[in-house]
Amino acid sequence: xRVMARTRKTLPxxxxxxxxxxxxxxxxxxxxxxIEEVLAETGKASQRERLLPAPAVVYYVxxxxxxxxxxxxxxxxxxxxxxxxxxxxxxxxxxASKSAISQARSRLGPEVMRQLADRVLRPLAAxxxxxxxxxxLRVMALDGSCMDVADEAANAKFFGYxxxxxxxxxxxQARVLGLVECGTHAVVAAGIAPYGHSEQVMAAQLLPAKLxxxxxxxxxxxxxxxxxxxxxxxTGAKLAWRVKSNLKLPVEQMLPDGSYLSRVFDSDxxxxxxxxxxxxxDYALEGSATPAQGSYRLLTNLLDPDAAPAxxxxxxxxxxxxxxxxxxxxxxxxxxxxxxxxxxxxELVQQELWGLLLAHFAxxxxxxxxxxxxxxxxxxxxFMHAVRVIKRKMPQAxxxxx
Numbered sequence: 001x002r003v004m005a006r007t008r009k010t011l012p013x014x015x016x017x018x019x020x021x022x023x024x025x026x027x028x029x030x031x032x033x034x035i036e037e038v039l040a041e042t043g044k045a046s047q048r049e050r051l052l053p054a055p056a057v058v059y060y061v062x063x064x065x066x067x068x069x070x071x072x073x074x075x076x077x078x079x080x081x082x083x084x085x086x087x088x089x090x091x092x093x094x095x096a097s098k099s100a101i102s103q104a105r106s107r108l109g110p111e112v113m114r115q116l117a118d119r120v121l122r123p124l125a126a127x128x129x130x131x132x133x134x135x136x137l138r139v140m141a142l143d144g145s146c147m148d149v150a151d152e153a154a155n156a157k158f159f160g161y162x163x164x165x166x167x168x169x170x171x172x173q174a175r176v177l178g179l180v181e182c183g184t185h186a187v188v189a190a191g192i193a194p195y196g197h198s199e200q201v202m203a204a205q206l207l208p209a210k211l212x213x214x215x216x217x218x219x220x221x222x223x224x225x226x227x228x229x230x231x232x233x234x235t236g237a238k239l240a241w242r243v244k245s246n247l248k249l250p251v252e253q254m255l256p257d258g259s260y261l262s263r264v265f266d267s268d269x270x271x272x273x274x275x276x277x278x279x280x281x282d283y284a285l286e287g288s289a290t291p292a293q294g295s296y297r298l299l300t301n302l303l304d305p306d307a308a309p310a311x312x313x314x315x316x317x318x319x320x321x322x323x324x325x326x327x328x329x330x331x332x333x334x335x336x337x338x339x340x341x342x343x344x345x346x347e348l349v350q351q352e353l354w355g356l357l358l359a360h361f362a363x364x365x366x367x368x369x370x371x372x373x374x375x376x377x378x379x380x381x382x383f384m385h386a387v388r389v390i391k392r393k394m395p396q397a398x399x400x401x402x
Contacts, residue, residue, distance in 0.1 A: 003117065009367065011098065017099065025183070025362050025363070025366055025390050026059055026062045026358075026359065026362055026364065027059070027284055028060065028365070028366075029120050029358060029361055029365060030059070030062070030116055030120060030358060032050045032055055033041065034116070034119065034120075035058050035116065038112055038116055038119070038310075039054050039058075039112060040056065041115070042109075042111050042112050042115060044107070044108055044112050054107070054108055056383075057104045057107075057225055058108065058112065058116070059357035060075070060101075060104075060105075061108070061113060061351055061352065061354075062355045062358050062359045062362070063075055064098050064352060064356075065355055065356040065357070065358075065359035065360065066334070066354075066359055066387065066390065066391055067391070068189060068342070071098070072098050072101050072102075072342070073097065073098055073101065077090040078166065085143070095107075096153060097120060097327065102344075105343075105348055105351060106345075106347070109347055109351065110347050110348070110350035110351040111350050112207060113350075113354030113355055113358070114192075114354050116354070116358060117190065117354045117357050117358055118189075120186050120358060120361065121186070121187055121189055121190065121357065121358075121361055122186075123138055123184075123186055123188050124181060124184045124186045124364070124365055125138065125181060125183050125184055125368070126372075129183060129368075129375065130183070130371075130372070130375065130378075130380065131182075131183040131371060131377035131379055132181065132183025134183060134216055134308075134316055135307065135308065136214075137155050137185075137215065137238055138214050138215050139182045139183060139216050139218070139316065140179060140180065140181055140182060140188070140215050140216065140217045140337045141179075141180050141182050141217070141218045141319065141320045141322055141323040142177075142178070142179050142180075142203060142207075142217055142218070142219040142223060142323070143178065143180075143219070143220060143320070143327075144175060144176060144177040144178070144199040144202070145175075145178075145327040145331070145383050146162065146173040146174065146175050146176070146195060147173060147174050147176060147328075147330070147340075147341055147353065148171040148172075148173055148330065148340040149171060149172050149173065149340055149343070149349050150341060150342065150343060150344050150349075151170065151172065151340075152344045152345070153348060154345050154346055155344070156172045157373075158194060158346035159172040159173060159174050159194045159195055159346065159349070160172060160173070160194050160195045160196050161173070161195065162195055167283055171340055172195065174193070174194070174195065174341070174349060174353060175192070175193045175195050175197055175199070175202070175348075176190060176192055176327075176353065177190060177192075177193075177199055177206060178327070179206065179207070179210055179211075179217075180191045180322065180323045180326050182218075182319045182320075182322040182323070183321060183377070183378065183379075184364055184365075184368045184378050185326050185329070185364050185378070185383075186364045186365065186368070187326065187357055187360060187361060187362055187364075188210065189210040190206075190357055191203075191204055191205065191206045192353050199222060199223065200222070200223060200228055203219075203223055203228060204228050204231055206228070207231060207232050207235065208231055208234070208235060211232060211235035211237035212235065212237060213236030213237060213238075213240065215237045216238040216239070216240060216302075216316075217232065217237050217238070217239050217240070217241075218241070218319060218320040219239070219241040219320070219358045220241075220242050221241070221242040221243050221244050223241060224241050224242075224243045224244070224247070224272070224299065226264055226276075226345070227266065228242070228264045228266060229276070229299070230276065238300070238301060238302050238308075239298045239299070239300060239301050240298050240302070240313055240316065240317055241298065241299050241300075242296060242297065242298055242299075242301075242317065243297050243298070243299045245295065245297055247264075247297075249262040249278075249297075249299075250262055250263075252277075255279070255310075256305060256309050257305040257309050257310040258281075259279050259280060259281045259282075260279070260280055260304060261277060261278070261279055261280075261303065262273035262277075262278055262279075262280050263278065264276055264278050264299070277303065278299050278300065278301060278303075279299070279300050279301070279302060279303050279305075280297065280298070280299060281296075281297070281298040281300065281310045281313055281314055282296070282297050283295075283296055283298075283310070284296070296298045296314070298313060298317055300313060318353070326360075329360060329383050330356060330360065333383055333387065334356065334359075334360065334387070341353070354381065363383070363386055363387060363390060364378075366390070367383070367386050370386075371396055
């Protein structure tokens with residue numbers, strides 16, 4: 001790729017733009033050394049010297065999430081604006097065609113960004129951090145959402161359309177599954193798939209490698225299945241999942257807090273011989289329009305009511321809605337005036353989504369650090385204000401190499 005620049009003094013013919021795009025907030029989560037390591041492992045390291053080499057493209061893809069309302073070429077100009085080049089030179093113009101940027105992104109592909117996300121995304125809250133823990137357990141939430149992608153033939157074929165009351169929706173959609181730390185809104189693991197893929201299947205692939213015994217995972221009723229439940233339990237994580245009201249859960253032992261012990265079975269186990277003991281919490285929300293709407297049934301592997309009283313778990317379950325706020329940050333606050341993801345091919349859509357996840361993590365990490373420095377819950381801070389601050393400061397920060 002060729003990036004044309006005019007400066008107030010003569011510059012060498014080749015400028016390391018990777019250093020210019022490595023804005024402090026992005027480089028803080030994706031250091032240059034980590035990027036180069038992943039590039040080498042995936043065989044995507046630049047084979048020859050380029051004005052915008054592969055490490056620069058990684059930072060650029062992350063920056064796209066912050067300026068989704070701007071044209072591709074404009075994002076490059078905004079990111080590099082105000083930088084000092086080579087001992088104090090100032091950039092007066094940065095130009096790169098849309099096709100040249102697309103070629104650079106195509107060379108990079110989605111796998112580099114996926115592997116970076118796999119290494120970078122993680123829980124942020126230290127033990128005891130405000131708003132992130134319940135009785136020594138890190139509160140997590142699992143859920144999925146869909147993102148509109150550009151209505152191109154390749155995207156339509158790969159991702160597919162959701163159904164609509166008349167025909168199909170206007171745009172293909174990518175399905176995104178996220179495991180989120182409720183206290184910080186940090187996405188600690190994610191999966192991306194076509195619209196038609198089941199969130200249950202995606203969760204079964206994601207959870208075994210990402211859950212740990214310190215976690216308490218909240219999930220909605222669409223995720224329960226006996227095999228998935230067993231897989232999640234095998235990680236040592238604690239679970240509090242909502243289940244459908246028609247799931248048969250006979251009372252085996254009533255407990256002092258109003259919950260009871262029962263057993264769940266695999267649907268293939270018709271003799272019901274190899275069940276797993278669970279604790280069931282039934283409760284209703286006051287003020288619901290109908291009893292059915294306010295009725296909840298939770299399944300948990302926290303069997304001791306003294307260690308996790310039913311009333312506390314019922315109240316805690318509604319922390320699961322924190323993940324809805326995270327998807328809103330993706331789909332509304334970081335989208336600005338853009339209605340769909342801008343990439344035209346499935347590979348670049350996936351690349352863009354991984355870049356979006358990394359950029360969101362960078363923002364949330366910065367917010368958490370700022371909140372904890374003042375002993376605050378990160379929920380007290382405004383996500384949009386943080387984005388505006390980062391966008392204002394990004395050109396100046398990018399003058400500092402990672």
